[in-house]
Amino acid sequence: MEIIEIDRVKMTALQFVLSMRPAIPMSAETPCTQASNSEIRRWLDQSAVIINGKKPKANEQITLPVTSLIFFPKSKSTTREDGRVIPSRRTTVI
Numbered sequence: 001m002e003i004i005e006i007d008r009v010k011m012t013a014l015q016f017v018l019s020m021r022p023a024i025p026m027s028a029e030t031p032c033t034q035a036s037n038s039e040i041r042r043w044l045d046q047s048a049v050i051i052n053g054k055k056p057k058a059n060e061q062i063t064l065p066v067t068s069l070i071f072f073p074k075s076k077s078t079t080r081e082d083g084r085v086i087p088s089r090r091t092t093v094i
Contacts, residue, residue, distance in 0.1 A: 012060060012061060013057065013060050014058040016062055016066065017043075017051075022034065024071065044056065044058040048072050050070040050073050053068060
């Protein structure tokens, strides 16, 4: 069995988030399906994902271990004209 030292593992933010499937939120573009790789890349590039308190771009290296992973941190619930509440998309994974 090989022991991997966590300080030596290099991973981009996109690679890390993709490795978390199926624990990541569903697609906003096509409801009830997994988010595509390009959609996840857009989330990262548009600062919709916080990893360890930072908002990395898709191709930035991240520091392991990851102790915090938050999707859509600024998302707020909204109320439609008919009174129906649409819940927040904020999702904390770790």
